[in-house]
Amino acid sequence: MESNVVRYYRFGEPGEVLRIEKKPPLEPGPGEISVKMRARPINPSDVIPIRGAYSHRITLPAVPGYEGVGVVEAVGPGVPKQMLGKRVLPLQGDGTWQDYVTAPAKFAVPVPEDIDDDTACQLYINPVTAWLICRMALRLTHGDVLVVNAAGSAIGRIFAQMSPIFGYRMIALTRSDRHTSELRRLGAACVFNTAEDSVRERILEATAGQGATAAIDSIGGPEGEKLVRCVKTDGTVLSIGLLSGIPAVWHEAVRGTQVRVLPFYLRQWVRNSSQEEWEAAFEQVLRLVQENKLAMTQIGARFELTDVKRAIHAAESGIRGKVLLLS
Template sequence: MKAKVIRYYRFGEPNEVMCIEEKELVPPGPGELAVRMCARPINPSDVIPVRGAYPHRTLLPAVPGFEGVGVVEAVGPGVSNQMLGRRVLPLKGENTWQEMVRTLDRNAIIVPDDINDQSASQIYINPITAWLICTDILHLTYGDTLIVNAGGSAIGRIFAQLSKILGFRMIALTRNDSHTAELYRLGAVSVVNTMEELLQERVAELTEGRGANAAVDCIGGADGEQLVSCLRPHGTVISVGLLSGISPLWHEMTHGTQVNVKLFWLKHWVERCSQERWEQVFNEVIELVREGRLLMANIGATYELANVKQAIATAESSIEGKVLLLS
């Protein structure tokens, strides 16, 4: 039996380097699950490696896709048959832009029945990243101020909601006003259009001259670098993304300041965290989703897996909402 898989053998534009292949299905081994994927969101973090932004972290040939939801179709030795037919997030295993994914039973997160596929497919990358940054790394609480660029992005919206849940103040940075009303509704205390306002002056005004405690850079390049001047002494910039494709010159920007820069890669946390912590973090985030306190992005369009190139083009257009790849 075979299953479709998306692969790329060299770095470049997705419409040039991605191909659709078939792979022979291998039965799950001891402790493993075989999951038939249902839905996968297209995130910037899925596409950026295809273009070669992180060549040292991508072993070619590669399959894109870091998250999604599916149904357990087969179990290996040592795994309960009660897992058959369960919806899960198949994590720490094979990448998700393929019809069938194998992972270890202990790494699969069971999805509650009251969370639909559209939301479940998005629970990993952005929510877990934002939750860990706010709680484990920055320990944000009442009175703290966090700046987030790309405020209108999916992860920007997550940070806005977490500001309401955890009690810190979030300043969302955008390049237009199309997301302003929604960001305020989700929890941002201020939204700054950087195309119309001088960022450093505006942040100084909003923080009464003290500067923010921390900032999250999702963009890189000059957009990331300018965050340094908005922080108070001993403030921290967390670098999580490279939407611009340009690495900031952090050493130059922080020279002579007391600002710290930390790079956050979810993969590193995944590799190092204990099984207990792994389950705890997902339980915390899933419970927020179930309670309706943490909302995933709306769905802007859906495509079959075989139409992946068109799906990426749509995801990178001005469409509102997430683009899902369906099987």
Template sequence: MHTYGAIRYYQFGNPADVLQLVYRRIPKPDAGEVLVRMTARPINPSDLIPIRGAYSHRIPLPSIPGYEGVGIIEAIGPSVDPSLLGKRVLPLRSEGTWQERLIASAELVIPVPNDLNDEIASQLYINPVTAWVICTEALRLYPGDFMVVNAGGSSIGRIFAQLSVILGYRLIAITRSSSHTQELLSLGASHVIDTSKPNMPSVREAVLTITEGRGAAAAIDSVGGAEGEELAYSTCTGGTLISIGLLSGIPVHWGEVSRASQTAVQLFWLRNWVREASVGKWHETFGQLIDWVQQNRLRLSGISQRYELAQVKQAVFAAETPARQGKVLLVDACNLTKQ
């Protein structure tokens, strides 16, 4: 019997405690499906937060984590174009990617150009698509508008900085370390507020100073808690705050904050956009992002460490190490030699 390895969790909790390596029988793709052999998957906060139970109401157990990754099509189902065999693709909108093989819809896989390596290709979904959709569809920022983001040194923070150059808005990035300042400025941020500096004014005061008292037109909160609340008070009257994450693990009572700050608060869930996007829109979005990556107008995170699936506990620990620089990848054993 031919089997493959997959990471599963049967209960919610600390990822290093609840993740298990199991073996499953290799499936055959049905009509319109392809079987993809995975080669690389990044570990994102959005992969780990659900494992801890933050969205337990909508995640059935047992579950396989992983929202993005890249692989090679090694089998096709009936009615699928044979030319797809052997193609490198992003097998998205399917079962979790933290497994050696998975079944995906043939019409939804995203072909990967030869000049994009697995390290870059595997990161093309969660952060780039989220940032692009927020800027162009949710906010519709005008050139010259100020947008402020916290967790500015994160992967998505760096993407917002680069999109500011492409789209023309002005980015104020908030960080908790001076180590990110020069990189963010070089990527396109107009200003960086380093809250670790002694005697720093509040974020609100700093943003008002930069914007000559007006406040930012928009804010992006990835943190929640007190930092998320403070961000709402940094926008102009009638401004918009979009919540995209909860890195602090502390939820915000956004209704109360919205009324007090006179800021319109929106919760952004990429899955909602994905559910409504047509197949054409899906491919068009990735086509645009891939073009910018190929033109070097959009640079994604470097890789700090690589682990096999069987080393998932070590990989998760490494991914959550505060001093880490770059992404942690779960890869095939043969790819470990590329460090």
């Protein structure tokens, strides 16, 4: 039996470098499982590496995709047979843009029956990142102010929903007004349009001249660097993405300030944390979803895995909702 695999051998535009290949599914080794994938979302963090923004961290050839949901079809030596047929999120495996993913069994997250595939396939990258940042990296609480750029993104909407959970005030930065009403409904205290507003002045005004406690940068480049002037003297900027494809020159941006700029890498955190720690993070996220306190992005379009190039084009053309790749 052969399965479909999306792979790239060089960096570049997805339409030019992605290939659809056939290969037989790998037999899981000791402590591993083989997961037949059902659905995966297309996130910016899946596509940006294809273009080479993180070339120093990627070994070619590579299979894209960091998250998705599927069913355990085979288990390797040392893995309980009870895992067969379970619906899971295969963390720390090879890329999810293929029909079968081989992953360590200890990193497989069981999906409760009351959570559908549309939601389940989005439960890792954005919600767990946001939860860990709020709870552990920044320890946000009542009285804190968090600035988030690219706030109309999936993770921006999650930070908005988490603001009443943790008690912080969120200032959302967007490039247009199309997301304003939704972000306010989800929990953002303020929404500023960076195309029209003098953002630093508006943030200082909203914080009585103090600046924000912290900021989240998903854009990089000059837009990310601007956040340094929007936080308190001893504030923190977390870099979590590179939507612009341009790295920020942080050492210049923080010159003359006491602001800390730190990267946050989810996969690295999962790899370095104890199993109890990352399981606890997932339990919290799953509980919030089941209690209807946290909702994932609605689905805007669905494509077969083999139609990945058209799917990426749809995801980057401004379509409302998340684009899924299905097997």
